[in-house]
Amino acid sequence: MASNFRKSGSNEKQMSRSVSVIAWIAWIVGIILILFNLGNLSDRNIYLMVGIGCVVGGFFIYMIGKGLVIARKKEDQEKGRS
Template identity: 80%
Template sequence: MAANFRKSGSTDRQMSRTVSVIGWIACIAGIILILFDLGNLSDRNIYLMVGIGCVVAGIFIFLVGKSFVIARKKEDQENGRS
């Protein structure tokens, strides 16, 4: 029984912070790439396309990281751990 106990508070916060930083880095890199060659708005502009992809990926990374932490907290509450 004691082997199944895990200390999730600090681990969850550290994981959430790390995933948030990675998501922000991806979003900022995407914005920089978009601004690098903003004058050419076409599908052949590789900086624009990769920048949009980085912004979308950054938001996705951020949301997945937050939802994972919320799911772990809910699991802990259902199992009686706080």
């Protein structure tokens, strides 16, 4: 029975931290791409489009990571493991 108990604290912190780092890297890369190629505002400017995609993707990665941690904590609370 004790082997089924899951150590949730460190796994959640590690997952949250790694997803946050990935999201921040994507966001920073996106900002850099946007700033270096802001002169040509066109849909043919591939670096600008990729930069916008990285900024939006970084935001979604961050929000999904936080949502998974919250869902896992709620699941643990409902099962009485908190």
